[in-house]
Amino acid sequence: MSGRDSPDHTNHHATELHLIREIDGRGLSVAHGSSSTAVWLRERLRISIHTAKRSVALAQAVDHRPALDAALVAGTLNVEQATVVAAATQGLPTDLGPELVDKAEAVLIGQATEFEPAILRKAGERILAHVAPELADAADAAALRRLEARAWQGRAFQLTRQGDGRVRVTGWLDEAGAATVDAAIDPLCAPRHDNDEPRTPAQRRADALVEVCDLATRGDHLPDSGGGQRPHVVVTVPFDLLDRQLGAGMLDTGGRLSPPQVRQLACDAHLIPAVLGGDGQVLDLGRGRRLITGPLRRALEVRDRGCAFPGCDRPPRWCHGHHIRAWADGGPTTLDNSVLLCGYHHGVIHRGHWAVRLGAGGLPEFVPPAHVDPGRRPRRNLYHRRT
Template structure:
């Protein structure tokens, strides 16, 4: 590589850069671009040969640079990332003569050469040299039709092409390590933020996440009767709560402290009657009076006599408001959530007092209706009115004026086809 040849190269490049291109025809314009591109790849190969020789002689260290990449950055004023790519590629083409030849010939460009070198480097260390050469040759051949991003994907699958048995075993081992790590690091936390919100964080393995998705997906669809549009995240949050509500109603969960799993809320009874009692959960969280009254619709109530400083002096017997034969009769009558258009089955539903029990409403079939958790919350906002039709004793719902200015009664035809 003589100085004279390099000077000639500089002069030719200068002429190309300053030449007018507007006089070229369309075909000449494209051909010129292709020729210069190929020449650039060949020059890149020459540049890499020089870099490798400079590195091999230890010139960067002799000039007090910490590495070849740092030396290139300072000398050519390029980014450290670009300098490192050049240094790494120079080493790669020095070790892979076939890749070097392809770059010199313009069969691959510098980006493609980097992708191929990385794919070959990532092959198993115990893979025979013949198979490594075959993998390299296949990727060099594919460089003619694939840009670097697609070529990188081909490189990730090249082991399956040249050694499928080894690839299958490697993939299986990698998957086992991945599954073991996911299982060991699984976690779930509920963190109270003190502002009424509880942050949910955690990790699941693929199988566990699939089960959660299968349970939540049917409940995540938008509802036509949403008072306000819910974001996808809000719908998933509501679905998680609904699934857990359903689980606590079943007989399948193990006892917790000798009792079925439950949510415990403490509130003075006289405040519950006055509709402004704030409830305190066993977790320490606080609930609004509306939420307390919703939970009290279908709950176990335990009267307790407390001392002045809050100690329990006497604990009465549990009273279940809607249960047993009344619950069965309610399910037989409503057959699911009675709110218009809802298709939730009975097991998803709470028993709701049409006239609140705390307001003196009786626990009877004529004062009860089945509502899913979502519509139970809507009803407790107080905008809808529920009544039983005299003709058949089934519930009907009076919408607020902003839903229907005429406030025509609505029924749920989904569960009753006759």
């Protein structure tokens, strides 16, 4: 047999749908103490509530559509295809005459002999163009407006902390909003020019989202976040522990950062020393110190022209200023002690496997770990160099 149900098997499904409609119409499920026919089916047939609801909906549909019922009984189409046809006819404009609805249903039942459900569903979305082309454009526009309104109303974005160091990102966007997000992160999702790109496509998209937000927080276009302050990330860590590379940081969101992450953020940050009492009360707040900004930042961009890590093509606006010798270790905030790194390669350097230094000509060069190059020969970024 083909993938289509045999007549006996399809008759079994048709009979089951007739019984469900009878049970639903007589209210037998409520008489037996269930809140609905779907709940009753879930308990009796041990199926999911979603499957039960779909069965009830299809049973009601075939009860009102004799031609669809007859096709299902005859084995002309299977249950999944019947569900698609029922949804397509129910989605037609309410002011469409019954003759045209019947015609649309007949066309789709005929196409069920050729198409599996996914293709049949696409045909159902365009069925009005076949049976009433003069109405199709207006109906399609109205349907699109309804979809857009529903998508806009249902837009959502949530960050849920899992308690294991991960934060789950969930949400919904309408098509226009998703297109904007795609346009922003797509240029950042390409694999690095390195031959050993370790990230999966999903990881690259996650990094791209963070990079876009990082760029926004370092610019001048976002509104103040309260108290006249530009948007910022607050990390609290005892300075002596930061100096000894031991201190975990506490974010203002309640999350915790490892010492390498804290030191990475401190490379190009607005540091405000604070004296805290034993209970965490702020006793004295010093003046902030901004690192690698102004003329120094511009000089760094002229020298490095983008992320200086070998093979990276990130432009200066996507980069952080990194202290070659950490500021917390006494490293000066000077051009000779600075290098531009994108967010990804900034993390690579702070994980300690690669080393960075200024080589001949005062240009940054990177020493790879032994597992990348046993000879640990220094490398430079040739992407930004002018010929």
